[in-house]
Amino acid sequence: MINLDILGFSPEQVKDLLTIVLMLAGAFALGYLFRNFLSTGYKQRILRDEKTIAELKQQLQHARQEASDDTESAQMQARLLQFERSNELLKADLEVAQNDRARLKAQLTEMERQGFGKKAEQLSRSEPLKAGTIPSGVEEDTPASSNKIVLDQLRKIEGIGPKIEEILHKHGILTYKMLAEADVDRVREIVHSANPAYKVHDPATWPEQAKLADLELWDELDLLQSKLKGGKKA
Numbered sequence: 001m002i003n004l005d006i007l008g009f010s011p012e013q014v015k016d017l018l019t020i021v022l023m024l025a026g027a028f029a030l031g032y033l034f035r036n037f038l039s040t041g042y043k044q045r046i047l048r049d050e051k052t053i054a055e056l057k058q059q060l061q062h063a064r065q066e067a068s069d070d071t072e073s074a075q076m077q078a079r080l081l082q083f084e085r086s087n088e089l090l091k092a093d094l095e096v097a098q099n100d101r102a103r104l105k106a107q108l109t110e111m112e113r114q115g116f117g118k119k120a121e122q123l124s125r126s127e128p129l130k131a132g133t134i135p136s137g138v139e140e141d142t143p144a145s146s147n148k149i150v151l152d153q154l155r156k157i158e159g160i161g162p163k164i165e166e167i168l169h170k171h172g173i174l175t176y177k178m179l180a181e182a183d184v185d186r187v188r189e190i191v192h193s194a195n196p197a198y199k200v201h202d203p204a205t206w207p208e209q210a211k212l213a214d215l216e217l218w219d220e221l222d223l224l225q226s227k228l229k230g231g232k233k234a
Contacts, residue, residue: 150175151169151174151175152174152175152176152213152214153165154168154169154173154176154179154210156213156221157176157179157206157209157210157213157231158205158209158225158228158230158231159201159202159203159205159206159228159230159231159232160206160231163195164191164198164201167190167191167194168187168190168191171190173187173190175214176210176211176213176214177210177214179206179207179210180207180208180210180211180214181207182207184203184204184206184207187203187206187207188202188203191203200230201230201231202231202232203231204232204233205224205228205231205232205233206231208224209221209224209225209231212224
């Protein structure tokens with residue numbers, strides 16, 4: 001043991017000093033242990049919190065994925081609903097078109113029943129009429145001249161010659177107005193079925209030319225025909 005007598009301490013003072021030193025050492029040891037205990041507790045709590053945060057992040061990501069799936073499903077349902085509505089509109093349009101076709105077919109049947117087709121056929125078999133004349137048997141009993149059909153010279157339309165003019169007359173296309181309002185596919189079928197050699201003729205521009213002729217816009221017709229070759233757009 002260290003001899004403290006030389007320092008001038010009495011035995012009682014040395015004993016008290018040793019007691020104080022031991023108490024300080026014990027307090028230091030307790031503080032160290034308490035600090036380690038607290039540090040270990042905080043670390044465990046931090047680990048638990050980090051684990052909880054990770055779980056919450058996973059749950060949030062899962063919820064976002066489910067929300068995204070729900071959004072895509074809603075968008076698909078909206079598109080499907082739109083397609084169904086478009087389909088219903090198309091069905092309605094088709095039904096209207098079918099009704100119009102049936103009505104036109106009934107009108108055509110009525111015209112044929114009244115002999116209009118026969119009169120046109122008789123006209124085609126007879127001597128070709130000059131433009132401005134009234135074909136015999138076509139509404140000749142009507143007193144008003146505005147109701148009479150006056151033949152136009154369809155051969156003024158580039159691409160139409162005397163033979164094709166007779167074919168059009170035979171099928172009831174007698175005037176510029178009739179030709180202008182005629183369906184191009186129907187005119188093409190009439191001409192091509194009459195003679196395979198006429199398949200070189202394309203009536204695509206005939207209604208446009210006939211419309212100008214019907215309105216007596218001869219300068220515009222000449223300008224249009226200057227851009228055509230055999231009745232076709234060059």
